[in-house]
Amino acid sequence: MTTFSKREILSGPLAALGVGALVRAAPAIAAGALPRGQFDSTHESLSTYNPPEWFKDAKFGIWAHWGPQAVPARGDWYARWMYVPGHPHYEHHLKTYGHPSERGYKDIIPLWTAERWDPEALMARYAKAGAKYFVSMGVHHDNFDLWNSKHNRWNAVAMGPKRDVVGTWRTAAKRHGLRFGVSEHLGASHNWWYPNHGYDQFWPKLGIPYDGANPAYADLYHDNRTEPYLDTKASWYTTNPAYHQLWLKRIRDLVDGYQPDLLYSDGGLPFGEVGRSLVAHLYNSSIARSGRLEAVYNCKDSGTGEFFKEGMVQDVERGVLKGINPLPWQTDTSNGDWFHNENETYKTSNQIVTMLADIVSKNGNMLLNVVLRGDGSLPPESDSLLTDLAAWMAVNGEAIHGTRPWTQYGEGPTEAVEGMFKEKADYSPRDIRFTTKGKTLYAITLGEPRGVTEIAALRSGTPQARGRVVGVDLLGAGPVRFRQTATALSIDVPARLPTRHASVFRIHQA
Numbered sequence: 001m002t003t004f005s006k007r008e009i010l011s012g013p014l015a016a017l018g019v020g021a022l023v024r025a026a027p028a029i030a031a032g033a034l035p036r037g038q039f040d041s042t043h044e045s046l047s048t049y050n051p052p053e054w055f056k057d058a059k060f061g062i063w064a065h066w067g068p069q070a071v072p073a074r075g076d077w078y079a080r081w082m083y084v085p086g087h088p089h090y091e092h093h094l095k096t097y098g099h100p101s102e103r104g105y106k107d108i109i110p111l112w113t114a115e116r117w118d119p120e121a122l123m124a125r126y127a128k129a130g131a132k133y134f135v136s137m138g139v140h141h142d143n144f145d146l147w148n149s150k151h152n153r154w155n156a157v158a159m160g161p162k163r164d165v166v167g168t169w170r171t172a173a174k175r176h177g178l179r180f181g182v183s184e185h186l187g188a189s190h191n192w193w194y195p196n197h198g199y200d201q202f203w204p205k206l207g208i209p210y211d212g213a214n215p216a217y218a219d220l221y222h223d224n225r226t227e228p229y230l231d232t233k234a235s236w237y238t239t240n241p242a243y244h245q246l247w248l249k250r251i252r253d254l255v256d257g258y259q260p261d262l263l264y265s266d267g268g269l270p271f272g273e274v275g276r277s278l279v280a281h282l283y284n285s286s287i288a289r290s291g292r293l294e295a296v297y298n299c300k301d302s303g304t305g306e307f308f309k310e311g312m313v314q315d316v317e318r319g320v321l322k323g324i325n326p327l328p329w330q331t332d333t334s335n336g337d338w339f340h341n342e343n344e345t346y347k348t349s350n351q352i353v354t355m356l357a358d359i360v361s362k363n364g365n366m367l368l369n370v371v372l373r374g375d376g377s378l379p380p381e382s383d384s385l386l387t388d389l390a391a392w393m394a395v396n397g398e399a400i401h402g403t404r405p406w407t408q409y410g411e412g413p414t415e416a417v418e419g420m421f422k423e424k425a426d427y428s429p430r431d432i433r434f435t436t437k438g439k440t441l442y443a444i445t446l447g448e449p450r451g452v453t454e455i456a457a458l459r460s461g462t463p464q465a466r467g468r469v470v471g472v473d474l475l476g477a478g479p480v481r482f483r484q485t486a487t488a489l490s491i492d493v494p495a496r497l498p499t500r501h502a503s504v505f506r507i508h509q510a
Contacts (some may be wrong), residue, residue: 034252034277037284038293039311041277049283049311051328052294054179054261057402058132059360061262063369064169065338067140068105068112068160071374072096075341079142083195083210085202095272104196104211106220109154110145114161118377123172126370128303129386130393132401133179133262135367136169140185141192141266143220148252151246154220165256181262181296184251190238191224197225207277236267244271248278255282259289264298264332264367269312279311298330298367300420315337315367319353322418324405325363331355333423334369335385346371346381348399349388353445353501354427358416360400361409361433361444392499395476399504403435407464410434411457412446429453441507449493449503458489458507471508474498480505 039045069078074092081089083100090100097103126134139145145155147166156165166182173180194413196212199205212221227240237243238244244484247270255263255278262280269275279297286295298315321329335352356366370382378386393400412431416423432455436442443455457464472482472491476498483490489507497503 020294034281035284036443037280038287039280039283041273041280043092043276044281046276046311049293051296051313052292053314054294055133055296055365056328056404058179059365059403060130061133061135061179061367062126062129062131063135063332063334063335063367064076064372065137065183065369066165066372066376067137067142067339068109068144068374069140069142070340070372071108071111073340073342073374075337075344076339077141078339079108079140079337080192080195083198085200100196100207100210101199101205101208102211103215105142106211106217108193111161111483112160114163114165114374114376116373117161119168122372122378123169123176123178125386125390126177127178128393129389130397130400131178131368133181133367134169134173135183135264136166137186137261138182138186139168139189139250141189143186143193143222145250145254147254147257149250150257151250152219166254167269170258170260179261180258180440181264182254182258182260183264183266184254185266186247186250187265188236188267188491190224190240190243190491191235193222194224196221206365207485211218234372237270247271247442248274251278252281255285259285261286261294262296262298265300267300269299282449283311298332301349305370316364317420319420319422320359320416320418321362321364322415323362324409328363328365330365330367331359331423332367332369334371335373335382336379338369340371340373340379342379344371346385349385350501352385353392354431355416355423355425356400357435357444357446357502358410358425360403361405361435363405388500392501395499396444396502396504398437399435399444399475399506403437403442406434406436406441408434408457411455416439439509441509443507445503445505448497448501448503451493453491453493454488454507455491456488458484459487460484461486468510469507470510473506475506 008317072078072092074089078089081087084090093100097107099190123504137146143154145152148157148164149155156163170180196210199207199209211217282295282297283293287293297312299312300317316331318333320331336346359366370385371379374380402498410433414425414427414431416425427446429445429449433444433446445453459470469484469489472480474480474494478495480494481492491505
């Protein structure tokens with residue numbers, strides 16, 4: 001049985017094949033299937049889209065990439081790899097829950113009771129940590145809906161926590177003044193989950209089908225073992241037109257029921273015209289509610305830019321872009337594994353803050369999954385991260401929220417590698433990122449500065465200097481001494497810094 005990693009599927013040649021396949025094979029939308037509005041499913045219509053100001057201003061969002069797969073505490077893609085002998089998830093499942101022919105993923109779902117989940121307390125901390133929007137998992141590749149789904153009995157209201165997870169998150173987000181979004185990973189589920197139809201090829205369970213082959217559970221595991229549309233080597237998305245319509249029905253239910261400000265798809269735009277019709281419906285619904293377009297649709301684009309023509313905001317998984325992008329974009333990342341993994345090494349608070357500064361300086365937003373345990377509580381690493389972010393944002397948030405790029409994104413010896421799954425960068429105090437707000441320029445040091453900080457881009461006489469520097473403040477500390485010469489703007493750094501991690505200088509020019 002051939003398997004592929006998420007990195008291979010989303011960033012390699014498989015991704016390119018998948019996009020082409022889904023565009024060629026997507027069936028037309030039946031006339032009148034969705035209400036008419038300003039946008040329709042054509043490229044020409046969606047190309048007129050412009051992201052709303054709230055998204056351009058927000059810069060930082062928090063995501064709860066959370067669901068039944070957090071229960072085993074073994075990390076991402078548990079529902080898939082538990083059916084793949086030789087994978088650590090399979091071995092864990094066998095030892096902990098039983099053989100997947102007898103105890104499969106359907107038996108993990110009831111264990112997700114979320115008994116320690118306190119969405120109000122969490123949302124208060126997310127807002128204090130500087131998040132301006134919050135995204136709830138809607139449905140992962142495991143085909144389990146986290147809302148009161150009209151079209152899927154496998155949902156969080158009927159089983160598991162027996163709560164409307166999406167609706168509860170939405171209420172908390174709105175109460176705390178955050179924009180609300182949902183993520184859908186359903187498009188890829190058809191092909192992604194095919195291992196559940198397999199069986200062991202060794203004793204003592206040789207040839208005994210896993211529970212995914214049981215027709216009683218076909219609406220969870222997909223009844224697709226032998227169909228011609230299951231091409232796992234070529235496509236992230238199936239070409240099965242019936243599944244396209246099922247996806248449209250389910251995700252429309254999510255959009256209509258919860259009116260998200262943002263919808264994220266884990267992959268490229270699913271299913272060609274079918275997907276475009278859903279995006280048009282998201283936008284038209286937003287206009288109908290508020291009189292203006294307030295909705296955002298995110299999907300992945302490996303760098304070609306083709307999806308920008310279709311009215312979407314580019315998302316880069318665990319990575320960044322190179323330089324200032326003229327269009328708003330987003331990084332989605334996590335402080336640990338995508339689902340709780342008790343063996344994971346977490347990012348430090350410093351890594352999160354410096355990555356955020358780099359992204360914002362390039363006209364991007366960061367959507368950060370803050371890992372939750374299966375029971376809804378915060379592991380220590382997530383708890384300390386939120387505390388650190390709250391302290392940093394209280395002093396330096398003005399250099400992030402509501403800002404726009406400067407004439408250059410930054411300077412210094414370190415530049416993050418462009419592309420998905422390439423987010424690691426070790427910055428020094430000489431690495432500086434710039435943001436602006438009106439006539440104010442912010443210089444964010446990506447290491448803790450000591451002694452004197454020199455900014456070459458602001459040396460006297462350079463076009464980007466735009467005049468003489470007349471004042472410099474260190475946020476949280478007040479005015480500091482400086483000298484503007486033909487070499488650099490030299491700033492005397494106080495011996496005691498107001499915050500840990502990156503420091504921010506507010507620079508005023510005549």
